Amino acid sequence: MSLKKKINLFSFRSILEENVIISYKGPFDRHILFVIGDYIKTTIGKNSKASKKIFNIFIELAQNISYYSAEINKLDEKKEIGVGTLVIGDHKNYYTFRTGNVVKKNDIIPIINKCELINSLDRDSLRKFKREQRALPPSENDGAHIGLIKVALTSSNPLDFQITNIDDDFSYFSISVKINK
Amino acid sequence: MESLKIEGSHGAFFVPFVDFNANSGRCELSGESYLENTSEFYDKLLEWLETYMENIKKPIYFNIKLTYFNTSSSRAILDILNLLKSYEDDGGQIRVNWYYEEDDLDMEEEIEDYIFDTDLDINKKAF
Incomplete structure (x- = not known):
């Protein structure tokens, strides 16, 4: 198998912000x-309120x-593990937490709708929405949704998300949240 | 009836510390909760409480000191609180204390949401 093209990590480095602490x-x-x-708990923010929040968001x-x-990664033949990207940035007054x-393609519309709905709600409505989702029986609720609600509540900032087309079957979902210091 | 004790652990997952005492009715759930199989873990706790409620029928003093739980644990915690509420509604005596770090506003909000959801009289205790 030959490599399709040479990869120069310099271009990867230059697209990341200067203040990235983990990618x-x-x-x-x-x-x-x-x-x-x-590392988030012990080193980033040294157990401050912000590091707790980043940890919460990270898990979800x-x-x-x-x-x-x-x-999907198939390193372990018995288990299928999702592949993604995670970037944590450290700024003067806040941290950014991004995943992609x-x-x-079929999953895109429900994700966009959910993120837009979450962003349209004030804090009290968001808490109500979380309680409604949590009370649903496991067969009717979608774990990913309550996770996103929790992320929005924890960061106290809107979910900044983007969808990029890959091909006829797949897209790339990128989400970024800000955590105030 | 036997007491239920689970030593908490911190590895790739976080297992909370559990100490449910069948003689005194004192139950403690503390540490952090992020599990590989959440319902399997919490079903043991629910089963223990149901057995206590059916057979021992004495007061339950339930103390929660969780500093972190993920969203799937939060569902299981709701099930526990709902069970305690139904015990109370059926004439059982319960007291629920929830300890949280004073500056942890997210946790305080979670407790308030549980009070709202379950209608249970949860004593919020900041430390």
Whole structure:
């Protein structure tokens, strides 16, 4: 197998913001998640309110990727683990937490609708929405949705999301949230 | 009836510490909750409480000191609180204390949402 093209990591470096503290692309496997989670708790923000919030957001968005990403890693033959990208940025007054993953075209509309609905609600309505989703029996609720509601509540900022076309079957879903320091 | 004790652990997943005492009715759930199989874990707790309610029928003092739980754990916690509420509605005596770090406004809000959802008299205790 020959490489399609040479990869120069310099171009990867230049598209990331200067103040990135973690960037990761690969399977959202529990061993990797443990290390990143531990780093967030102990090192980023040193157990401050912000680090708690980042950790909360990290768990929900990482779980969404490991369960729902359309890009699958088959390193472990017994398990299918979702692949995605995660980038944490450190700014003067806030942190940014971004994740991205491949999604099937059919799943795009429900995701957009959910994010737009979440962004249209004030905090009290969002809490009510979370309670409604939580009270639904497991067969009727979608874990990814309550996770996104929790992310919006924890960050206290809108979900900044983008969809990019890949081909006829797949798109790329990118989400970014801001966590105030 | 036997007491239920689970030592919490911190690895790739977080298992909360559980100490449900069949003699005193004191039940503690603390630490962090992020599990590989959430319902399997919490079903044990629910079963223990149901057995206590059916057989021992004494007061339950339920203390929660969770500093973190993910959204799937939050559903299971709702099931526990609903069960305690139904025990109370059927004449059982309960007291629920929920301890949280004073500056953790997100956790305080979670407790308020549980009070709203369950109509249970949860004592919020900041520390």
